Amino acid sequence: MHKKLIVQKFGGSSVANVERIQNVAKRVVSYRKQGYNLVVVVSALGDTTDELITLANKINADASEREMDMLLSTGEQISVALLAMAIHKLGEEAISFTGAQVGIITDDSHTRARIIKINADKIREELKKGKIIIVAGFQGVTLTQDITTLGRGGSDLTAVALAKELHADECEIYTDVEGIFTTDPRVEPKARKIDWITYDEMLEMASLGAQVMQARSIEVAKKFNVPIHVRSSFSDKTGTMIVKEVKRMEEVVVNAITLNRNEAKITICNVPDKPGVAAKIFKDLASAGVNVDMIVQNVSHLRQTDISFTISKAEASKAIKLTKKASKQIEAGEVLEDEDIARVSIVGVGMKSHSGVAAGMFDTLAKNKINIEMISTSDISISCIIKNTQAEAAVRSLHERFGLAK
Amino acid sequence: MHKKLIVQKFGGSSVANVERIQNVAKRVVSYRKQGYNLVVVVSALGDTTDELITLANKINADASEREMDMLLSTGEQISVALLAMAIHKLGEEAISFTGAQVGIITDDSHTRARIIKINADKIREELKKGKIIIVAGFQGVTLTQDITTLGRGGSDLTAVALAKELHADECEIYTDVEGIFTTDPRVEPKARKIDWITYDEMLEMASLGAQVMQARSIEVAKKFNVPIHVRSSFSDKTGTMIVKEVKRMEEVVVNAITLNRNEAKITICNVPDKPGVAAKIFKDLASAGVNVDMIVQNVSHLRQTDISFTISKAEASKAIKLTKKASKQIEAGEVLEDEDIARVSIVGVGMKSHSGVAAGMFDTLAKNKINIEMISTSDISISCIIKNTQAEAAVRSLHERFGLAK
Numbered sequence: 001m002h003k004k005l006i007v008q009k010f011g012g013s014s015v016a017n018v019e020r021i022q023n024v025a026k027r028v029v030s031y032r033k034q035g036y037n038l039v040v041v042v043s044a045l046g047d048t049t050d051e052l053i054t055l056a057n058k059i060n061a062d063a064s065e066r067e068m069d070m071l072l073s074t075g076e077q078i079s080v081a082l083l084a085m086a087i088h089k090l091g092e093e094a095i096s097f098t099g100a101q102v103g104i105i106t107d108d109s110h111t112r113a114r115i116i117k118i119n120a121d122k123i124r125e126e127l128k129k130g131k132i133i134i135v136a137g138f139q140g141v142t143l144t145q146d147i148t149t150l151g152r153g154g155s156d157l158t159a160v161a162l163a164k165e166l167h168a169d170e171c172e173i174y175t176d177v178e179g180i181f182t183t184d185p186r187v188e189p190k191a192r193k194i195d196w197i198t199y200d201e202m203l204e205m206a207s208l209g210a211q212v213m214q215a216r217s218i219e220v221a222k223k224f225n226v227p228i229h230v231r232s233s234f235s236d237k238t239g240t241m242i243v244k245e246v247k248r249m250e251e252v253v254v255n256a257i258t259l260n261r262n263e264a265k266i267t268i269c270n271v272p273d274k275p276g277v278a279a280k281i282f283k284d285l286a287s288a289g290v291n292v293d294m295i296v297q298n299v300s301h302l303r304q305t306d307i308s309f310t311i312s313k314a315e316a317s318k319a320i321k322l323t324k325k326a327s328k329q330i331e332a333g334e335v336l337e338d339e340d341i342a343r344v345s346i347v348g349v350g351m352k353s354h355s356g357v358a359a360g361m362f363d364t365l366a367k368n369k370i371n372i373e374m375i376s377t378s379d380i381s382i383s384c385i386i387k388n389t390q391a392e393a394a395v396r397s398l399h400e401r402f403g404l405a406k
Numbered sequence: 407m408h409k410k411l412i413v414q415k416f417g418g419s420s421v422a423n424v425e426r427i428q429n430v431a432k433r434v435v436s437y438r439k440q441g442y443n444l445v446v447v448v449s450a451l452g453d454t455t456d457e458l459i460t461l462a463n464k465i466n467a468d469a470s471e472r473e474m475d476m477l478l479s480t481g482e483q484i485s486v487a488l489l490a491m492a493i494h495k496l497g498e499e500a501i502s503f504t505g506a507q508v509g510i511i512t513d514d515s516h517t518r519a520r521i522i523k524i525n526a527d528k529i530r531e532e533l534k535k536g537k538i539i540i541v542a543g544f545q546g547v548t549l550t551q552d553i554t555t556l557g558r559g560g561s562d563l564t565a566v567a568l569a570k571e572l573h574a575d576e577c578e579i580y581t582d583v584e585g586i587f588t589t590d591p592r593v594e595p596k597a598r599k600i601d602w603i604t605y606d607e608m609l610e611m612a613s614l615g616a617q618v619m620q621a622r623s624i625e626v627a628k629k630f631n632v633p634i635h636v637r638s639s640f641s642d643k644t645g646t647m648i649v650k651e652v653k654r655m656e657e658v659v660v661n662a663i664t665l666n667r668n669e670a671k672i673t674i675c676n677v678p679d680k681p682g683v684a685a686k687i688f689k690d691l692a693s694a695g696v697n698v699d700m701i702v703q704n705v706s707h708l709r710q711t712d713i714s715f716t717i718s719k720a721e722a723s724k725a726i727k728l729t730k731k732a733s734k735q736i737e738a739g740e741v742l743e744d745e746d747i748a749r750v751s752i753v754g755v756g757m758k759s760h761s762g763v764a765a766g767m768f769d770t771l772a773k774n775k776i777n778i779e780m781i782s783t784s785d786i787s788i789s790c791i792i793k794n795t796q797a798e799a800a801v802r803s804l805h806e807r808f809g810l811a812k
Contacts, residue, residue: 018461018464018465021465022465052484055424055488056487056488056491058424059424059427059428059488059491059492059495060491060492060494060495063491063494064490064491064494066501067487067490067491067494067502068487070483070486070487070490070502070504071483071484071487071488071491073483074480074483074484077476077477077479077480077483078458078477078480080476081462081473081474081476081477082461082462082465082477084470084473084476085462085465085466085469085470085473085477086465086466088466088469088470088473089465089466095472096473096476098476098553100506100551101551101552101553122551145506145507145528146507147504147507
């Protein structure tokens with residue numbers, strides 16, 4: 001009989017101390033006793049990664065990325081060994097592996113490596129022997145045996161990639177929340193856990209600031225159609241399933257509201273309406289490594305226009321310096337900065353086939369006396385930049401308007 | 407021109423914190439600037455290994471040895487990454503490696519693995535590029551890619567084995583003392599640093615309780631004639647050279663006095679003088695994993711004899727239980743235990759060709775009213791078990807008698 005194979009991923013908060021490691025072991029063993037084959041991916045214990053970064057910074061603030069990977073990959077190696085020991089203690093067979101040992105081959109872009117392929121023979125072999133496989137998340141190895149890491153949230157990617165490679169029946173992502181919510185429950189207590197959501201909606205939400213899962217791992221899941229189950233490591237409740245297509249009885253137009261308060265807005269006034277002018281500004285920002293998010297340029301009057309864009313607050317001072325310089329060079333006017341903004345977005349695949357959704361959003365905000373400073377739309381989302389002080393009111397009114405509390 | 411290659415090994419206390427890591431980096435770089443090729447072997451930071459063992463014990467007091475190796479090997483991996491970063495900071499090129507990455511292949515005896523071979527091509531390649539090579543001590547990898555560790559003090563072994571494999575001109579072992587002393591300076595302030603000592607003498611000292619270097623690594627150095635320099639990581643003074651043969655102007659008979667206070671003595675009285683009786687006792691102890699050190703049995707009277715032996719204090723209670731049981735089975739008499747003993751030994755290759763050395767030792771102890779409870783001799787050492795309270799007086803009088811202070 002074919003036994004179901006589940007890949008389970010536990011984040012750092014799920015293995016933050018001895019007791020939590022023991023709880024994860026109990027959960028894994030309870031699945032084992034139900035007859036599942038299991039591959040368990042684990043992140044570093046609690047704040048280990050941050051502690052190692054602090055230590056490295058004391059020695060060399062500009063540490064080599066290769067050595068950083070060498071250092072940070074130890075965090076997950078500690079977790080997998082300890083989890084294997086905890087499972088042994090409960091009487092089940094388990095064996096731990098580093099990324100290198102299970103053949104997670106990556107390119108050599110240290111600290112943000114991409115997986116090239118997985119040689120999972122070792123895992124298949126040990127699964128056949130009836131063992132629970134524990135794999136260090138977040139890490140891989142180059143073809144020349146250098147240790148690499150996959151970037152923040154990389155353990156999600158390890159889990160999804162292994163689920164794909166091993167044709168797992170499901171990939172469970174354990175986290176400290178119960179799943180994906182219609183909006184942040186700290187902002188809107190009526191927020192409701194979403195049972196099913198599509199990869200596209202989840203990707204959109206991740207790019208709009210929802211931090212439950214790493215965007216790259218959702219992309220991989222989408223590409224290979226790996227069913228994902230996001231759920232809490234502190235409860236047994238079903239969480240949110242992320243899948244290709246959600247068959248809903250009634251089409252839902254808006255599925256979630258996201259809120260991002262980590263952005264700042266920069267506006268360049270009186271930009272000459274000439275070809276190549278916008279390119280100049282954004283090329284300068286790009287070469288300095290500043291990630292620009294929303295860009296809005298309106299039709300011009302008197303051969304002049306205003307260009308606004310948002311960037312992460314962390315990069316604001318760098319961006320403003322560069323923009324002021326560029327503004328002079330292109331003979332534009334004043335450069336304004338506003339850190340007191342928030343981005344509120346509505347997300348849903350249903351928008352594609354429904355008109356009037358944008359109007360509904362703007363109307364709701366207007367009725368609540370919330371002024372819209374910038375608008376940006378995609379196939380399945382609409383975002384508005386508003387004053388930060390009005391962010392919570394905006395989320396709550398939109399949550400109500402699109403019937404998300406049910 | 408052939409550049410000299412030196413293998414340098416730094417123990418845990420030499421890299422216990424950020425400042426000490428920076429000091430090690432400075433020393434390594436100063437050698438580099440003198441034109442040496444360098445392979446640097448590092449242990450885990452300070453107490454990291456013990457902390458990881460404590461953590462593992464909380465989860466599973468009977469942890470699998472494979473998982474223990476997986477866990478403990480992270481300690482050295484952290485050290486090598488940090489040391490590489492510290493060397494980069496000083497402007498030199500360096501690259502760190504795990505034991506697995508530099509092809510230290512071992513058998514699968516986890517926690518006490520033996521090195522089978524070293525595929526050092528990677529090291530040679532990076533040395534050619536002019537890099538300083540930093541290697542994680544204490545660890546290796548099996549042919550099936552399982553991580554192993556080499557046992558306590560295993561970093562010494564890594565250093566010596568690499569020095570052999572790479573035909574290094576010297577293997578420097580950095581420690582927190584200035585070299586090998588004629589005796590423990592805390593016991594005899596007149597103790598003098600020994601400039602040259604033979605592998606055999608060093609091995610004898612290690613087996614008699616001197617803890618400067620791991621015995622296995624000295625055996626390997628002897629086998630392949632690797633010159634070792636034991637010296638302090640806190641000073642620039644020359645330490646002790648360990649070599650095959652020491653050409654001394656005048657033959658030194660006794661080279662060092664060692665003292666071991668970690669043993670306990672067990673005596674079985676009235677053992678029947680029959681074949682197989684001693685075998686029974688020591689077979690029982692061996693199967694329980696108790697290491698017996700000295701064994702003394704005298705000629706028998708009335709077909710009975712007393713057998714005394716020493717074991718490590720840590721194993722005393724286990725040993726006494728087993729011995730009492732065995733004593734009943736072989737119909738012997740009372741079993742006596744004495745933890746209040748010390749073993750004082752004199753060591754020197756010169757003994758081989760000099761008579762009267764033992765007499766000199768016994769005479770000196772007698773003159774100082776120190777009673778000898780057991781005697782044991784080897785080719786190059788003589789050990790006496792005496793009362794612990796007289797241990798220091800014994801060491802000092804022997805140090806004087808054999809002219810070690812000079």
